[in-house]
Amino acid sequence: MPQPGEDLRGYVIERTLGRGGSATVFLARRPGDPAPVALKVLNPDQRNPEARHRLERAFVLTGQIDHPHVVSEYELGPDWIAMQYVDGGNVTALTETADRLAALAQIADALDHAHRLGIVHCDVKPANILVHQDFSKGGAVLIDFGVAHVLAEDMARRLARDGGHRLSLDPARRITRQAAAPPTTVLASLPYAAPELLLGRMPSGSTDQYSLACTAVELLTGTPPFTAETADQLVDAHLHEPPPRFAPRIPGLPHAFDTVVATALMKEPDARHDSCTELVELLQRVLR
Incomplete structure (x- = not known):
């Protein structure tokens, strides 16, 4: 793994922003460029085809979406991705209910936009919603489309035909490694996973709405709607228990x-509900 002060393909590492089971995120910048980036680097023990595929897939699909509340990703490398740096942590850092509702509204709009393009995120959760430190100015940003599902068959065929990325991508988005075709399986974070995902069924925009509702419940009440001591019990709750x-x-x-x-x-x-936006608008109305 790169260390502070080291160079990774033209990016100088400044410090570690966070560590996860599959990757470490660094603050980095190119010499002469004042704007920092978040550099997500796969951990050495995670540099396998599946993890690389998810990294590549996130880059591919965010390139299809042009929305102010979807993360911008700039460059894809063999085991890393350079993306927009969002400086306020995840959405749980917001302390005011009004700000949390505003963040949910922004993410709902981003999700509905993606759904109109035939893209379902499939992993909406607080950890995948980042916020700017100056929330009133930058708002919230949805990240990590690594397990997203492409609904439109013609889009999936086009992605595969073009080697996994659009030929019309902005020239500023540099691809160092060719992205792969879409995956055939869908992963999910259990506390926020819709029943249809757990059953292996085709996801839809309503799948993201379910996960956004779980996220909203956690942000507004302190815990997600379903909790359990084991993964099996949590799956059973999503499938069978009423909210x-x-x-x-x-x-x-x-x-x-x-x-x-x-x-x-x-x-x-x-x-x-008919859309993610409708869900959040109703929540805003009843919580006034």
Whole structure:
């Protein structure tokens, strides 16, 4: 792994921003360029075809989406990706309910935009929503499309035909390694995973709405809607248990909150709200 002061393909490492099971994120910049970037580098024990594929896939799909609240990714390397640096941590760093609702609204708009392009994120959770330190200016940013699903078959064929990336990408986005075709499996973070993902069914925009609702519940009540001691119990809760009622145990929370959340967490995708934006607009209305 690179160390502070070292050079990685023209990026000088300044410091470590965070470490995860699969990758480490560094603050870095190119000499002479005042704007820093976040450099996500796969950990040495994770440099396998599957992890590289997810890294490449995130770069490919964010290149298809032009939205102010979707992360900008600039360059793809063999085991790393250079992307927009967002300096405020993840969305849990926001302390005001109004700011958390505003962040949810921005991410809902980004998700609906992606859905219109036939792209389902499939891993919406607080850790994948970053915020600018000056939230009123920069807002929230959705990251990590590494396990996203492309709904439109013609888009998937075009991605595969073009080697995994659009030939019309902005010249500023440099590709050092050719991106691969879309994956055939979908991964998910269990506390936020929609039932259809857990059952191996085709995801849709409603899949992201379910995960956004789980995220909203965590941000507004302190915990995601379903918790369990084991992964099997958590999967069973998503598949079979009704959403818990929060209003009776959280002072000041209106019963209408439970109604809005319950619809977003319906087991059948078609029974949920019409869009992510509708979900958040209803939450904003009942929490005024």
